[in-house]
Amino acid sequence: MNEIEVRRRATVHDVARAAGVSLATVDRVLNGRPGVRPATAQKVEAAVAELGFHRDLSASLLARARDLTLVFLIPGGSNEFMESLAEAVARRAVPARAERMHVEARRIPALDPQALADALDGLDARDWDCAVIVASEDEPVMAAVERAARRGIGVMTLVSDLPGSARRQFVGIDNVAAGRTAASLIGRFCPKGKIGVIAGSMHLRDHRERLEGFRAVLAKDFPGLMVLAPVEGHDETEETRERAAALIAGHPDLAGLYNLGAGNAGLVAALDASHRAGGIRVVAHELTAPTRAGLKSGAIDVVLDQNPDGEIRAAIAAARALALGGAGPADAEPIEIGIFLRDNLR
Amino acid sequence: MNEIEVRRRATVHDVARAAGVSLATVDRVLNGRPGVRPATAQKVEAAVAELGFHRDLSASLLARARDLTLVFLIPGGSNEFMESLAEAVARRAVPARAERMHVEARRIPALDPQALADALDGLDARDWDCAVIVASEDEPVMAAVERAARRGIGVMTLVSDLPGSARRQFVGIDNVAAGRTAASLIGRFCPKGKIGVIAGSMHLRDHRERLEGFRAVLAKDFPGLMVLAPVEGHDETEETRERAAALIAGHPDLAGLYNLGAGNAGLVAALDASHRAGGIRVVAHELTAPTRAGLKSGAIDVVLDQNPDGEIRAAIAAARALALGGAGPADAEPIEIGIFLRDNLR
DNA sequence: GCACTCATGAGGTACGTACCTCAAATCGGC
């Protein structure tokens, strides 16, 4: 069709020829099998680089009897967004199967670093090619990621990143930008007054980043607003309700509320109970049943959303890319931050 | 790993056994080769349905010497969004190649039904599995889609749909919802006054749908606003500038402006020249260089966006699904409408 | 019931990779 089409993709045979070794040796190097001298391995790697060889995933998955396996370790609890992530995994399982991928979601205790580490440690590298975690930034998690990577399991982070670890890729939104957007909306909505902030946990990097972006824009562009110290609702409905109720009751001049974590059913309940819903400008995260209800009733003004289906799709695509390239981080396109008002609910 | 994993996918061999025919016959039926009695073909199809057989795309593409080919026929002209679609195709060409797909973008004259029809007619079914068009709703286009489908080329529509035609799938946003969202934003921004509307062409279904949604919400929720008759800028910079300038000059009480087509560089130029930028609330479509500039300068308040990369990715995925299933429309997930203010530019 | 066409079966090769076996070559140490 054109010059690109004419030029055949390089195959393992080409690599063998270019490196001056046999097919078996190329295979040993590519699949990390033992019994190859470093000097020979280097010859092969040089040929791979020179030819721009990339393993043909279709053929590779066809030849292995087994599909590419990918497990999502998703926090449990009353966090509706995590629920929707798990549902998205289930939805994508069917089409993924057509692409020779087996994807599965497992729920683990939320905000429990040791439970996440244990779940990672429990993965057998013979069964799983890749694991996707919603990371909290804690030492046991870092160490478990390291161990999994060493066993040959590619670890990716979803929603909340773990930079500096052995994770191969992060899939999620720019949380600093999300916080900044929340601030710029709240700032336009509220001429003056106090702004309350509710987080899930400061151990979650995504929450810390949102707070950082939020504070930065408010401080710079809206000096008339005063940000209260953030309180933690641990992403649970009831705890978030209590924190929100306390904020509302304790500050009669509360102009805005930013819940950068989950537990939005509790937030809406507290707003409704206070009879000040509609008088306080509220920005929350993730389009779920409670935030939809809040938007419709007017209790919530804006919801910032990271499309769970899109994230799961991106994670699955990234896993394929990892399996294909073997090497460096595939450049994933960033997930968009969705902004939802009552009128553009999907 | 679990019961799904254990249960092998059905193969052509299984289908042959279940239908009580040979492999060759199954192959003839699946690939539409001649020489099969209708009764036999039906037996095979029944077996396919019963076993839930789906052709293994990896193996299929491996066996055909040729990659799956997909051509995007994208309007040319000064329309920046179309430009970004073409760029997105080029970007996706590389990863698509790893999935054994050849994708290519061709530019054709904009708003020229005959040119589009000719381009479709010029596609050889031996070279192209699938074509993606940005359709205008005109008879020559409908007929050409019909002919292409008859030749065995799967046609999909992008951005603007062509219902009732032989197109297999539409990839794009819900344009009625986009128009409604524009109205609900303009409505909140403007207490009263006249609202101007600029369209590209009323032959484009997406533009008609946006206008429909826009008018419906304004009429229902914001009766204080008066919508002027829409003018056509034909998605060209200069023509849009003239139309916008005329609207602004002709209506000193113009409160809002909705450009539901392209040509935004002209819109911004007209606003700047009028010295009323900032005094008129402006909603436009598609995040491109001119709309970004407009957001930053304050000339444009909100941009509604359909992520071109996401659309191209969805189109490519849909093409795979079509090639795989052969049958009915793959249920594509709808493309999200992005809302961008100055502060959440990505 | 003959010649003929058309439908079907049987079997092969190919795609690019994974994984296996077995023999042969090469290496290091002494």
Place this chain on the structure above:
DNA sequence: GCCGATTTGAGGTACGTACCTCATGAGTGC
């Protein structure tokens, strides 16, 4: 320069589908 261990080569089969040939089956018209 010999031994034993390690490294390498050669070649095979398999995955699931596409596409090919050739032979044989069934069906048709006359």
